[in-house]
Amino acid sequence: MGKTQRKRKAPAAKKVGGKGAEKPPAKATGAKTAKKAAPKGAKKTLTNKEKIDLLRRMMEIRGFEDKVFELLGRNILQGASHVYAGQEAVAVGACSAMTERDYATSAHRGHGHCLALGGDLNLMMAELCGKATGYCKGRGGSMHIADVRNRNLGATGIVGGNLPVATGAGLAIQMQGKTGVCLCFFGDGASNEGTFHESLNMAGKWKLPVIYICENNKYGMSVSIERACAVTDICGRAGCYGMMGAKVDGQKVLEVREAVLEAIERARRGDGPTLIEAVTYRYRGHSRSDPRVYRTKQEEEYWQQRDPITLFRDELIGQKLLTNKAFEKLQAEVDSGIAAAERFAVEESPYPDPSEVLDDVYCGWVETDKGLVRIETKG
Amino acid sequence: MPQIMYREAVRDAMAEEMRRDPRVFVMGEDVAIYGGAYGATQGLVEEFGEERVRDTAISEQAIAGAATGAAMCGMRPVAEIMYVDFMTLAMDQFVNQAAKNRYMFGGKTTVPMVLRTEGGAGRSIAAHHSQSLEAWFCHAPGVFVVMPATPYDAKGLLKTCIRDDNPILFIEHKMLYKEKGEVPEEEYLIPLGEAALRRAGGDVTLVGYSRMALLAEEAGRALAEEGVEAEVIDLRCLKPLDVDAILNSVRKTGRLVLCSEGYQEANFVCEIMAKVQEFAFDDLDAPIERVCALNCPVPMSPVLEKEAVPSTEKIVAAAKRTLARQR
Ligand SMILES: Cc1ncc(C[n+]2csc(CCOP(=O)(O)OP(=O)(O)O)c2C)c(N)n1
Ligand SMILES: [Mg+2]
Numbered sequence: 155m156g157k158t159q160r161k162r163k164a165p166a167a168k169k170v171g172g173k174g175a176e177k178p179p180a181k182a183t184g185a186k187t188a189k190k191a192a193p194k195g196a197k198k199t200l201t202n203k204e205k206i207d208l209l210r211r212m213m214e215i216r217g218f219e220d221k222v223f224e225l226l227g228r229n230i231l232q233g234a235s236h237v238y239a240g241q242e243a244v245a246v247g248a249c250s251a252m253t254e255r256d257y258a259t260s261a262h263r264g265h266g267h268c269l270a271l272g273g274d275l276n277l278m279m280a281e282l283c284g285k286a287t288g289y290c291k292g293r294g295g296s297m298h299i300a301d302v303r304n305r306n307l308g309a310t311g312i313v314g315g316n317l318p319v320a321t322g323a324g325l326a327i328q329m330q331g332k333t334g335v336c337l338c339f340f341g342d343g344a345s346n347e348g349t350f351h352e353s354l355n356m357a358g359k360w361k362l363p364v365i366y367i368c369e370n371n372k373y374g375m376s377v378s379i380e381r382a383c384a385v386t387d388i389c390g391r392a393g394c395y396g397m398m399g400a401k402v403d404g405q406k407v408l409e410v411r412e413a414v415l416e417a418i419e420r421a422r423r424g425d426g427p428t429l430i431e432a433v434t435y436r437y438r439g440h441s442r443s444d445p446r447v448y449r450t451k452q453e454e455e456y457w458q459q460r461d462p463i464t465l466f467r468d469e470l471i472g473q474k475l476l477t478n479k480a481f482e483k484l485q486a487e488v489d490s491g492i493a494a495a496e497r498f499a500v501e502e503s504p505y506p507d508p509s510e511v512l513d514d515v516y517c518g519w520v521e522t523d524k525g526l527v528r529i530e531t532k533g
Numbered sequence: 534m535p536q537i538m539y540r541e542a543v544r545d546a547m548a549e550e551m552r553r554d555p556r557v558f559v560m561g562e563d564v565a566i567y568g569g570a571y572g573a574t575q576g577l578v579e580e581f582g583e584e585r586v587r588d589t590a591i592s593e594q595a596i597a598g599a600a601t602g603a604a605m606c607g608m609r610p611v612a613e614i615m616y617v618d619f620m621t622l623a624m625d626q627f628v629n630q631a632a633k634n635r636y637m638f639g640g641k642t643t644v645p646m647v648l649r650t651e652g653g654a655g656r657s658i659a660a661h662h663s664q665s666l667e668a669w670f671c672h673a674p675g676v677f678v679v680m681p682a683t684p685y686d687a688k689g690l691l692k693t694c695i696r697d698d699n700p701i702l703f704i705e706h707k708m709l710y711k712e713k714g715e716v717p718e719e720e721y722l723i724p725l726g727e728a729a730l731r732r733a734g735g736d737v738t739l740v741g742y743s744r745m746a747l748l749a750e751e752a753g754r755a756l757a758e759e760g761v762e763a764e765v766i767d768l769r770c771l772k773p774l775d776v777d778a779i780l781n782s783v784r785k786t787g788r789l790v791l792c793s794e795g796y797q798e799a800n801f802v803c804e805i806m807a808k809v810q811e812f813a814f815d816d817l818d819a820p821i822e823r824v825c826a827l828n829c830p831v832p833m834s835p836v837l838e839k840e841a842v843p844s845t846e847k848i849v850a851a852a853k854r855t856l857a858r859q860r
């Protein structure tokens with residue numbers, strides 16, 4: 155058995171995968187998969203301050219999402235926003251295992267990933283509001299934020315659309331002989347798209363450095379995983395693709411972090427991809443208009459009891475790394491950051507200039523009445 | 534006549550056909566408990582049960598392909614693809630497996646299936662959820678493309694589509710689901726390939742379909758206030774196309790404005806331009822105008838989205854341009 159099982163005692167954690175996943179196949183694949191000397195990864199142990207930073211990030215995501223929900227309700231925010239509240243430990247735990255060499259791709263419920271990757275509250279809120287100052291100049295909105303500086307290759311409105319892209323990022327890293335990895339976040343529902351199968355097969359065969367992180371929040375819109383999947387154990391599919399699989403408690407930030415650290419280490423060594431299933435829950439409806447008739451109040455309450463922020467806060471308080479007073483101070487700081495983002499986005503930022511609507515469709519060419527013409531580009 | 538919403542008309546069409554024909558069934562993402570992303574299947578699972586109203590996994594390719602296979606084997610599936618933008622994932626099954634089926638198998642198979650989907654901009658949900666991609670499917674011999682604008686047409690045409698033996702893409706519009714219109718209680722069917730005359734007039738012809746037909750009608754009213762009598766035609770079906778309705782009107786007015794929410798380049802209306810110059814070249818008094826979406830992915834920001842897609846004002850302006858041309 156791999157390390158995943160031995161090291162972690164948490165009840166929800168279990169190593170899975172068929173025989174094929176136990177150890178990498180003996181024969182090397184066609185691609186260059188020669189073992190590399192283990193390069194330096196993210197630090198294994200966290201300082202107290204770093205732990206508190208993880209808590210802060212989770213609180214920021216929650217605060218951001220609560221604000222988004224409020225602005226949607228007041229019709230200040232247009233469009234669709236899928237909020238991440240309840241799942242914060244997955245994004246924050248996973249992204250804390252990354253270094254500057256690594257990439258990530260995200261999906262329609264992507265605000266949490268963007269923030270966990272170091273995203274800026276102001277630029278995100280402005281993007282959601284369709285403002286010129288937003289991450290993507292207001293063209294993408296909630297479901298389409300990319301933050302290239304933080305190696306966030308972007309979210310997508312197409313369920314499962316980011317799995318092949320993450321696979322390609324892994325391919326580039328491998329072909330360039332680099333030691334980075336790409337994290338790929340997607341939902342339980344996305345695991346039923348063809349792109350899941352095609353991507354995992356390709357990555358498994360070529361031993362690409364991709365960490366597929368399935369956030370199993372039990373539903374794809376209104377359809378529960380039991381009603382959608384022939385086999386509900388998603389990480390169990392890892393073995394079919396010759397990769398390691400791990401199931402983790404997605405409400406526990408350090409548990410997610412540890413599983414991802416281990417997967418990243420394996421990928422950096424040239425030992426290929428991992429499929430991690432993080433079991434979690436989305437607190438709100440799928441989107442703003444969702445009345446949630448497909449699930450019970452009791453189920454929702456059960457998960458509220460396992461709130462990732464409360465769990466981690468209590469853990470830190472229990473270890474005397476945090477006091478109630480310090481937590482309150484943290485909350486106040488987070489709240490003022492969110493309020494500032496709202497001000498920046500709603501009040502201070504302009505809408506894009508409509509005359510720029512045709513910019514950036516192509517590289518080096520621009521649309522005119524008669525069609526495309528070449529333009530000079532800088533750099 | 535009772536007034537009902539567009540989404541109720543769609544739902545009623547499916548319900549009536551399911552009561553009438555046990556081979557008809559509905560499947561798609563969130564069509565059962567949830568009642569469809571835009572509410573167009575509300576109440577169906579309560580009446581027909583989960584056997585005939587099936588929530589599927591998020592697997593568009595399998596939805597379109599399973600509809601194809603079931604149709605070949607005696608069922609009459611009405612499958613829902615939540616957004617036309619996701620037809621990209623169902624594309625092979627629809628345009629290769631379903632569309633070409635009968636022809637390539639020597640006319641020995643039939644594929645009586647309907648894929649219901651919806652398209653269009655207006656909700657600030659960006660380019661993965663706002664496009665109008667009908668032109669792609671008009672480029673696939675073997676399928677029909679139907680795009681109703683009113684509750685009356687939605688119901689009558691969907692019923693006809695379900696009874697038809699061809700694979701059909703039925704594209705609703707996300708901004709119309711809550712629009713109300715008169716729909717008779719007694720049963721009726723609307724034949725495929727017949728346009729509807731929305732307004733009679735002799736000065737200029739405005740042609741639209743789906744939401745753009747409604748905007749063209751609005752443009753017609755605005756022009757009337759300035760003394761211009763526009764004839765407004767709602768195509769309702771792109772394939773089969775009622776080309777005579779267009780030609781007859783152009784013969785009368787000599788001026789034509791085509792309205793579509795699809796991207797301008799290689800838009801379906803380009804096909805209409807070709808047909809009009811083939812069959813009514815001498816009747817034209819001015820170049821044909823088209824009012825389409827700009828050639829950029831539909832942007833999210835409300836100000837950009839408004840700029841990128843057609844509006845009543847843009848249709849009125851196009852009509853005035855064509856009227857300003859002297860023969
Ligand atoms: C290809 C495609 N199909 C369907 C949808 C509509 N849709 C958006 S999110 C969603 C549910 C996705 O479920 P899951 O992957 O579990 O992610 P979650 O919403 O639970 O985070 C659906 C059906 C879509 N956006 N793209
Ligand atoms: Mg889910």
